[in-house]
Amino acid sequence: MTLLPWEAPVSWPAGLSLLCWLWLTCGQGRFWRTDLRLPPLRPDPERWPEVAVVVPARDEAEVLPLSLPGLLGQKYPGRARVILVDDHSSDGTAEVARALAAALPDGLPLTVTSPPPLPAGWTGKLWAVRHGVELAGPAELLLLTDADIAHGPDTLAALVAGAEANRLDLVSQMARLRTDTAWERLIVPAFVYFFAQLYPFRWSNRPGGRTAAAAGGCSLVRRTALERAGGVAAIRGAVIDDVSLARAVKRSGGRTWLGLAERTEALQVVSVRPYVGLGPLWRMVSRSAYAQLRHSLLLLTGTVLGLALIYLLPPLAGLIGLAGGQWRLAALGAAAWVLMTVTYLPMTRYYGRPPAAALLLPFTALLYLLMTVDSAVQHYRGRGAAWKGRTY
Structure with a gap:
């Protein structure tokens, strides 16, 4: 023709x-497959390493009641604590966090702190994360998570079990984002689809492969791997800090894993931040x-x-x-x-x-x-x- x-x-x-x-x-x-998940909880590791959960928070008083109780209520067999770094909030974020911890006396211990003034060359989030990491003490593993991410009660144990069983230095889950409004339902699935197309998870999970990615809302990293990669300072100016962290860990010889979060309540990792209308999205x-x-x-x-x-x-x-x-x-x-x-x-x-x-x-x-x-x-x-x- x-x-x-x-x-x-x-x-x-x-x-x-x-x-x-x-x-x-x-x-x-x-990249289009959605079957990469953490393996089911295996028999307990020989030991459960100490974990510090670092939560940078700036003006997050509205979402903390939906996210922080889940972190404090983690069913982790080993020692763990939560460090919330209040990044000079103006809405009473620190007070809300302390009140939530007081209402859960049997939860993980919570430390609320604030970093020094933000220096040049740093993003606010990473400066807060650095401060939290410094306060983590002898913790072998660091769970870096955002203030708007709600975790199911078994999330931390599953992340640690996956890291220990597979000798991984960075284990990250892409949180399920909110899809309550029409615009969220239109934009959000495509956001994750495009991310996976740009950073295919299977390629990122290959040891020694060039592709490296992580999801900033839920990343468990070994302290030794982070230090070997140059610490948080190595990515201090990164706007897309999760991908930068994965690259730094992988370039320094670490093994990384990225997958989608489970949909079950016990293992869910979900964002509770609302995006009402097209503008916020x-x-x-x-x-x-x-x-x-x-x-x-x-x-x-x-x-x-x-x-x-x-x-x-x-x-x-x-x-x-x-x-x-x-x-x-x-x-x-x-x-x-x-x-x-x-x-x-x-x-x-x-x-x-x-x-x-x-x-x-x-x-x-x-x-x-x-x-x-x-x-x-x-x-x-x-x-x-x-x-x-x-x-x-």
Whole structure:
């Protein structure tokens, strides 16, 4: 069939998009699978190492009642304690934390502290984490978690058992994010899907592999591995601190593991932070999107073109082909769209969404494209990675 003059400019990119999807589906570390989980609790390790849970918190009084009791109520057979680092909050975060601990006298011991003033070259979160790590004493393992993450009662034991059984230096779980609102249901599953596509979990979990990633909401790290990697100071200015931590640990010879959190109540790791409306979700993504591209206009251009080619062109080509009776173009676009949808289905199922929701991925990708461009615009306006009154 001879291509019409107007069809050729769309047909060739549509064919390239299909080739990209064939590669992503078969050659990108099976990124679309959602079956990487911590193994079931095995027989008790020979010993349970001492653990310190470090929670950086800045203006988190609203979410702490939903998250901190779960940490304090961990059923851990060994010694463990929680260190909440109040990063100069203005909403009474420290007082709320102390009140919650007083209401759970049988829970893990809680220390509430504040770091010195933030020095130049550090992000606030990592400065708080460094302060908490310094106060952790002889703890062999450090659970770095965010103030908005709620943990099931067996989470800590499962993380430690996984680390000990597999001799891992960093064990991380991608927390289940909230999907209560329509915008959350549209944006959140794609957020995890794109992250896994960029950092395939199976590649990240390979010893000695180049890919390294972690999820900042739940990362258990050995103190010796952290020190070997240069400590928190080695990543002090990182906006995407979880990936930077995994890279530092892996480059220094450590073994890392990343998977999705379980859905069972006893082992759940979930974010309780609400994102009501598109605005907060937009800011969540755009805050670090351009930093992920190393503030490079060249990488930004490539990312925009890549998102357009891979996610936007397939449905566009399919619809144009159908409207114009050009079946070859329609078939190329439809085939790429089918692969896109099929690879997205496991993630929508993980988040309890109906199968039809996977068809909306091109629209969601368009939003992410615009968020990425906005991230660059905000960077050049001097508003870069803004978070709770600070801009990096």
